[in-house]
Amino acid sequence: MQEVQAQDAIARPVEPDTQGFVPAPPPTAPMPQQKYKGARNGDESDILPFYAVKQYARMLKGHPKYGHLWNVHDPKWWAKKMAEAEEKLKKQQEEEAIGLRRFAFKNCEGVYYNSTKYYETVFEGEKKVPAMAQDTEDYRKTASELGYGENLDLMCLHHEVAHTVLAEANGKPYSPTLWAVANNQEGDVATLDEQYEEESIVLAFQKWYMTGEGDDKLRGLNLEKLGETFASVVKELRV
Numbered sequence: 435m436q437e438v439q440a441q442d443a444i445a446r447p448v449e450p451d452t453q454g455f456v457p458a459p460p461p462t463a464p465m466p467q468q469k470y471k472g473a474r475n476g477d478e479s480d481i482l483p484f485y486a487v488k489q490y491a492r493m494l495k496g497h498p499k500y501g502h503l504w505n506v507h508d509p510k511w512w513a514k515k516m517a518e519a520e521e522k523l524k525k526q527q528e529e530e531a532i533g534l535r536r537f538a539f540k541n542c543e544g545v546y547y548n549s550t551k552y553y554e555t556v557f558e559g560e561k562k563v564p565a566m567a568q569d570t571e572d573y574r575k576t577a578s579e580l581g582y583g584e585n586l587d588l589m590c591l592h593h594e595v596a597h598t599v600l601a602e603a604n605g606k607p608y609s610p611t612l613w614a615v616a617n618n619q620e621g622d623v624a625t626l627d628e629q630y631e632e633e634s635i636v637l638a639f640q641k642w643y644m645t646g647e648g649d650d651k652l653r654g655l656n657l658e659k660l661g662e663t664f665a666s667v668v669k670e671l672r673v
């Protein structure tokens with residue numbers, strides 16, 4: 435006990451002596467005492483010294499070597515970036531409030547509403563595949579067989595995510611089945627047989643993931659790596 439305390443005493447940083455502390459002078463001219471206009475939307479702010487930024491931007495603009503960087507310090511550019519960042523934060527907070535999580539796959543996005551257990555795969559152009567667990571006898575039977583017990587929501591989410599994870603692992607841009615569904619089976623989409631085949635592999639993967647039980651359909655797949663990728667997506671969606 436005493437030893438620990440002695441070590442503590444050595445490791446603890448020295449407390450700064452605030453008594454008689456003199457702040458370092460500003461690098462250039464003394465700062466004006468009045469409040470200055472902030473670069474953020476022109477409001478009063480003591481975070482961003484607008485005049486200093488503006489001056490710096492002007493100086494940089496003419497610089498032979500760093501001139502191209504001038505806009506980084508341009509107040510208008512900065513204000514725009516700040517507004518964008520604030521907008522993004524606001525959106526994130528709103529999404530957080532309704533339990534919305536996102537995962538960016540290579541060519542589609544997985545969106546999960548934690549509060550309602552609703553998941554959708556969103557392709558470019560807002561083409562979507564919605565998914566929600568169905569409380570039916572068939573659904574419950576499948577959930578039980580795959581090792582989900584009575585957790586129908588988890589089975590549903592895993593199923594949709596697995597479609598995309600497996601497709602990407604196979605070098606496909608996205609799941610051909612989900613793409614066909616998003617396109618109402620119209621146009622140049624996978625045949626129904628191909629889609630059934632994909633379904634059965636996805637289900638076999640889910641069973642392996644939940645129970646460790648293998649299946650011939652999974653032969654040739656690097657299950658360990660797939661399992662890791664899959665788990666990381668699910669974790670990101672914070673289910």
Ligand SMILES: [Zn+2]
Nearest residue numbers: 593597633636
């Ligand atoms: Zn499916």
